[in-house]
Amino acid sequence: MSQKALVIPSKQAPFVLTTRPIPKPGQGQILIKVESVTLNPIDQRIQSYGLIVEDYPAVIGYGIAGVVTELGEGVIKFSVGDKVATSGSAGKSDFCGYQQFALGDVRFTAKIPLNLSFDKAATLGVSLETPAIGLFGPYNAKLTSLIEHPGAHKGQTILILGGSASLGQYGKFILLSCPWYSNIITTALPTHEILLRTLGATHVVDHRLPAEEIISMIKSTTANNSIKIVYDTISDAHTQAVGWGVLAEGGHMVVTPKGDAETRTFAWTYGSPHTPPHYEFGEKLWDAVYGWFESGTLVPNKVELLPGGLEGIVAGLERLRDNKVSGVKLAVHPQETA
Ligand SMILES: NC(=O)c1ccc[n+]([C@@H]2O[C@H](COP(=O)([O-])OP(=O)(O)OC[C@H]3O[C@@H](n4cnc5c(N)ncnc54)[C@H](OP(=O)(O)O)[C@@H]3O)[C@@H](O)[C@H]2O)c1
Structure with a gap:
């Protein structure tokens, strides 16, 4: 089965909308239908300057929210149909959000309340x-x-x-x-x-x-x-x-x-849990997320939804590069990609 994805074909090459296989979740992983993914300033720098990511073709996108569609071996914390938010992993394309289906590492994934929008949940991740x-x-x-x-x-x-x-x-x-x-x-x-x-x-x-x-x-x-x-x-x-x-x-x-x-x-902070020194802390952080939302203490960023699904990302990243985003997180809905 294949899906639509926004891919960087080689280091510093322009983004291309293409197809790639839907990944299979392994042990401790879930498959998520990505309903919303947020844009971060680092995304544009990864594409333009070739930072951080070494394996190409590459998918990026680090603030993800969606619905669990498949469970990998040994996963008991989540069920198919759960609404979740997760953390994209730089350098691991299957775990990133500029595509319609992404893997989630259960350690860095949280259920989200039913009344919370996917867009607001997708602002978590790296931010x-x-x-x-x-x-x-x-x-x-x-x-x-x-x-x-x-x-x-x-x-x-x-x-x-x-x-x-x-x-x-x-x-x-x-x-x-x-x-x-x-x-x-x-x-x-x-x-x-x-x-x-x-x-x-x-x-x-x-x-x-x-x-x-x-x-x-x-x-x-x-x-x-x-x-x-x-x-x-x-x-x-x-x-x-x-x-x-x-x-x-x-x-x-x-x-x-x-x-x-x-x-x-x-x-300098490497703001990702997907690295050994951060594993334990990242897991505790994501474990706390559902309770913070339920108690109303965690106020998500405001979101501006961009049109065009994955195709809206390139123009959005240009706005971030040009400092034309103030006090909101930009998001797209990968399922709306034509
Ligand atoms: N090291 C890491 O792991 C890591 C992870 C994530 C992000 N980052 C970096 O951290 C930076 C912030 O990321 P972000 O996602 O928070 O960005 P963002 O929300 O897109 O940043 C936009 C905001 O920056 C504010 N701003 C711009 N220049 C400012 C200045 N001189 N003084 C005060 N505020 C200023 C603007 O505030 P006003 O609207 O008030 O003007 C605007 O609201 C980026 O450079 C990003 O690449 C690093």
């Missing part, structure tokens, strides 16, 4: 995993695990640069799921302020201001040198200048390997 791993995973910021026990960070202030970015929105949720921070300062366009305050930000600073002005506004809201964690979801020269400008001695910068690291530390 939830990256801040979770960056802030609470087995390395990087090395905060006490969000799932195990709270404790060490009560009353602290954290700065999230790029608060309306998908990572910034889920980053605030991840912090609030363990309510140890008294202040979450974030940078974004003022048009997003109400949403970001709803998500838990205590201060929203306009990211278009000069770096020095942002630094002094942040310092005026905190005791000088009190920010121990900066999470930079954007990591360009401007956000990095702000981040390093407010980070305390002994503090930690997550995402970008730049700047003065003599008295402060930094780490």
Whole structure:
């Protein structure tokens, strides 16, 4: 049986809409009919610059939601017909979402409530995993695990640069799921302020201001040198200048390997559970998802649905490349592909 798929035929080649076989789920895997897949900025960089993925032809697409259609050996956690969200795996085409059927690794798949749309569920994937791993995973910021026990960070202030970015929105949720921070300062366009305050930000600073002005506004809201964690979801020269400008001695910068690291530390995040150091953490994270949705604590990103099924992806990725997406996640429905 074959399906429609948007494929990168060879490194840095343009996307091609073609057909490929529907994969068979193996042990610990399920087959998912992909009802919605979200677009991420990294997708365009994988295609244009040949990053991360080495095996071609390649399918990518890392935020997936759909319906379970087949169970692999030993799978008891899911049933055929379940609504699920899962995490695409870079470099493993069968596990990616720019196609009509994808495999799910049961460790990094969650059932979703019946009343939650596939589009909202598809915003999870890499956008939830990256801040979770960056802030609470087995390395990087090395905060006490969000799932195990709270404790060490009560009353602290954290700065999230790029608060309306998908990572910034889920980053605030991840912090609030363990309510140890008294202040979450974030940078974004003022048009997003109400949403970001709803998500838990205590201060929203306009990211278009000069770096020095942002630094002094942040310092005026905190005791000088009190920010121990900066999470930079954007990591360009401007956000990095702000981040390093407010980070305390002994503090930690997550995402970008730049700047003065003599008295402060930094780490780039590989925001995927599909790598051995993240297996255990990724499984715990995905195990928590259904409960977060049921309790209403996990607020998914807003979604803009693109027309044309898989054919809508190329234009959507160009908008991400040109910074023409603000505060929403782009999604397509692979089953609508002509
Ligand atoms: N390392 C990893 O594993 C990993 C994983 C996922 C993503 N990433 C990277 O992380 C970045 C964010 O990804 P995403 O999915 O969250 O992107 P996104 O949601 O598409 O980002 C768009 C948002 O970025 C904000 N933004 C742009 N420039 C800004 C600035 N100078 N200051 C503050 N906000 C700014 C915009 O905010 P306004 O609307 O407020 O202007 C917009 O809402 C991308 O570069 C992506 O490639 C890395």
